[in-house]
Amino acid sequence: MDQRVLNWGIFLLLSLTWGSSFILMKLGLASFSPYQVASIRLISAGAALLPFFFRFIRQTPASKIPVIILSGLLGNGIPAYLFCIAETRIDSSLAGMLNSFTPVFALIFSLVLFHSPVLKRQVLGLMIGFVGVILLFLVKGVDANAYWYYGFLVILATACYGLNIALVHHYLKEFQSLQLVSISLFFMGLFALPVLLLSDFSATFQAAERPWMSLAASCTLGLVGTGVASLLFYQLIRSAGAIFASMVTYGLPVVAIGWGFVAGEAISGWQVLCLGVIMGGVYLVNRK
Numbered sequence: 001m002d003q004r005v006l007n008w009g010i011f012l013l014l015s016l017t018w019g020s021s022f023i024l025m026k027l028g029l030a031s032f033s034p035y036q037v038a039s040i041r042l043i044s045a046g047a048a049l050l051p052f053f054f055r056f057i058r059q060t061p062a063s064k065i066p067v068i069i070l071s072g073l074l075g076n077g078i079p080a081y082l083f084c085i086a087e088t089r090i091d092s093s094l095a096g097m098l099n100s101f102t103p104v105f106a107l108i109f110s111l112v113l114f115h116s117p118v119l120k121r122q123v124l125g126l127m128i129g130f131v132g133v134i135l136l137f138l139v140k141g142v143d144a145n146a147y148w149y150y151g152f153l154v155i156l157a158t159a160c161y162g163l164n165i166a167l168v169h170h171y172l173k174e175f176q177s178l179q180l181v182s183i184s185l186f187f188m189g190l191f192a193l194p195v196l197l198l199s200d201f202s203a204t205f206q207a208a209e210r211p212w213m214s215l216a217a218s219c220t221l222g223l224v225g226t227g228v229a230s231l232l233f234y235q236l237i238r239s240a241g242a243i244f245a246s247m248v249t250y251g252l253p254v255v256a257i258g259w260g261f262v263a264g265e266a267i268s269g270w271q272v273l274c275l276g277v278i279m280g281g282v283y284l285v286n287r288k
Contacts, residue, residue, distance in 0.1 A: 007240040010232050014248045017232070019255020021225035022096045025087050028218035031204060031211030034084035037218050039196035041080050044222030045230075046189025052182035060175070060183060067171055072184025074164035075233075076226055077191060079157035086153040096252045098154040100133040105162025106246035114170050121284050122243050129250045129281025132274050139270045162246065168234060169242035177234035185227065250278050 028037035046053075060068070087095055103126050110116040172180055204211055236245040 003239060007236060007244065010236045010239075011244075011248055011251065014229055014232050014236065015251030015255055017224055017229045018099075018248065019096060019252040019258070021221055021229075022083075022087070022252075024217045024221040024225060025084055025095075028214045028221060029084065029087060031214035032201075032218065033199060034088055035081065035195055036199050036201055036204070037214075037221070038080040038084045039192040039199070040215070040218040041222040041226055042077065042185065042192040043189040043196065044219045045076075045226035046185040046187075046192075048223050048227050049178075049182040049185055052178055053186040056176075056179040056182055057186075060179065064172070064175075065183070067167070068175075068180060068183050069187050071164055071167055071172060071180065072188045074160040074167065076185065076230065077188045078160050080188075080192075080226070082153045082157040082160075086150045086157075089150040090154075095151075095154050096255070097133060098151050099158055099161075099249045099252055100130065101155055101158040102161045102165075102249040103243065103246040104130060105159045106165040106242055107162075109163050109166040110169070110242055114166055116166075116170075116242070118243065125281045125284025126243065126247065127281070128284065129247060129278050132277030132281060133250060135274045135277065139274055158249070161249075165237060165242045165246050168237050173238055177231050177238065180234050181227065181230045185230065247281070250281065254278070 025037060028040070032040070083095060107118065107123070107126060111118065168180070233245060233248070236248070
């Protein structure tokens with residue numbers, strides 16, 4: 001299969017997976033605290049990949065382990081808690097739109113910290129896609145009573161994502177995706193375990209109506225939205241480069257609107273036009 005076709009396939013699958021994670025967070029938060037949802041997410045992802053951790057940890061140079069742990073913190077650990085805290089006050093679709101700041105931070109960190117060569121058309125494509133997201137944000141509209149300062153937690157999370165993309169591209173690109181993900185998520189799960197235990201997690205299940213739906217949503221978020229998605233994302237960084245991989249977040253508003261359509265929300269022609277602008281920017285970045 002042509003590598004560019006494969007890259008686009010991963011791009012679309014990641015957009016669908018990560019775009020759905022915001023609604024899963026909301027379902028988890030129906031019964032659990034943001035710290036509990038984020039901890040369950042990280043623990044379940046780390047546990048699912050535990051057999052691969054024991055296989056790859058022996059093959060990984062000791063000097064690279066701290067870098068992989070840092071990548072896990074920036075790419076999964078810190079953002080997991082920031083997003084869950086933010087979604088206690090802002091709408092999941094707004095969180096998905098704000099997540100589109102990731103490519104901007106990826107470009108900034110690549111230029112400032114690593115002096116990476118970037119083509120002019122890639123910068124142009126990134127800016128076009130970002131304008132499309134802003135227009136979509138304006139067309140969709142936001143609740144006037146929204147807690148705007150919680151949106152900055154999402155922007156801080158996207159800064160972590162952007163730095164992680166640049167870090168992986170320059171220091172960890174030679175490693176297999178499964179190797180990076182299994183090791184990083186093992187440590188993230190290890191760090192999250194005391195947070196969950198100290199949050200009085202068991203008390204939630206003593207209520208008359210046990211929160212099994214929230215637990216299932218949080219575990220699915222970990223297994224699919226973190227475990228599987230991280231595998232695909234690291235692979236996309238390796239095969240398509242940091243800039244194109246970062247633009248996956250431009251596809252998330254598309255999925256957010258799709259969930260809104262399923263939920264019965266009206267989809268306007270302006271929204272479709274904005275999505276076309278976003279995809280045009282993505283095409284410019286990945287064009288030969």
